[in-house]
Amino acid sequence: MVRSECPQWKYEVGVYLLGALTPGERDQFEQHLATCVICRDDVVHLAGLPGLLARVTEAQVVGHTRAGETASDPGVADDDEE
Numbered sequence: 001m002v003r004s005e006c007p008q009w010k011y012e013v014g015v016y017l018l019g020a021l022t023p024g025e026r027d028q029f030e031q032h033l034a035t036c037v038i039c040r041d042d043v044v045h046l047a048g049l050p051g052l053l054a055r056v057t058e059a060q061v062v063g064h065t066r067a068g069e070t071a072s073d074p075g076v077a078d079d080d081e082e
């Protein structure tokens, strides 16, 4: 059995799992899922990713924000020596 890619919703699987499809698109995709084994298989395989991504993204966003905000430049002396 050759595993092929669904030409119609190849990229929407990931977008769907991330919850980024519009309600209309999601409706269409879910209808498509009922008939497309390829997409259903992709959903099953990718289903673990969004949670993982969400965690990583959250950690990175927090890390980035903290790093950016607390980076007070020690090289710049703000004193006016006169």
Ligand SMILES: [Zn+2]
Residues within 6 Å of the ligand: 006, 007, 008, 009, 032, 036, 037, 038, 039, 040
């Ligand atoms: Zn499909």
